[in-house]
Amino acid sequence: MDSQTEKSYRSIEEVKARFAYATAADIARLKKIARIYVDSSEVEELISLSQISLFSDRKWPVDVDFFAFMAMTMKSIASTERRKSALRQHLSVVLQHGDAADLCDIADARDTPEDLASKKSAYEATMEIFRNDDLAATFIEARVLGYNKQEVMDLCGVDLTGYDTIARRVRRKLEQRAQQQEAING
Structure with missing residues (x-):
């Protein structure tokens, strides 16, 4: 070295x-x-x-x-x-x-290995969308792991308004991505 x-x-x-x-x-x-x-x-x-x-x-x-x-x-x-x-x-x-x-x-x-691979691929694609948004990435990971609303709020360090803001931002970006994919796939 x-x-x-x-x-x-x-x-x-x-x-x-x-x-x-x-x-x-x-x-x-x-x-x-x-x-x-x-x-x-x-x-x-x-x-x-x-x-x-x-x-x-x-x-x-x-x-x-x-x-x-x-x-x-x-x-x-x-x-x-x-x-x-x-x-x-x-x-x-x-x-x-x-x-x-x-x-x-x-x-x-x-899940079967195929199911796991599919879920992993979807998860990785989702996390890629939020690679520059640590708060949204933390929000998504916590929700995927089954955390309830209060636990997610505590983990992200936000109140109810902050939680709703992050949820909207995530939903909108995911909807945008789905529309883009739909347009690509015809």
Whole structure:
């Protein structure tokens, strides 16, 4: 590695110090970010996995804000975990014909890989539309994850008027995009 590359990333000592001196507000903010990507029961685990990742293989660029980098890291880890989970086969023990236990492949009610690919593609296309609008992107991610209105308002740091404004902006951009697609497809 040349010295130019080394200088563009935080050292492991800087990373450790950032976590060692994290305030209660910092931890609350990290939890809020994590809840965008995982269920409340998995928030602590996602934060821990992100920390481990920073201490082992991920490099934090000097010019990237800590919380923005943690959000990117958490999103990546959560996405990878969802992908792994979707690929796992689920077998269950089912009692049949008295006491005999058989392993049966239980039909999985989750989306098929094709469904997941389609949803991922639609999600990525939607997020691309809002790549320069962090508030709208956060709003969309929270809604996709099933957050209720109050949770979205808290996450975005807006009141009811702000929520309605973001919702209108998102709806209008998506409607515009749908009209453009319709015009292209004839």
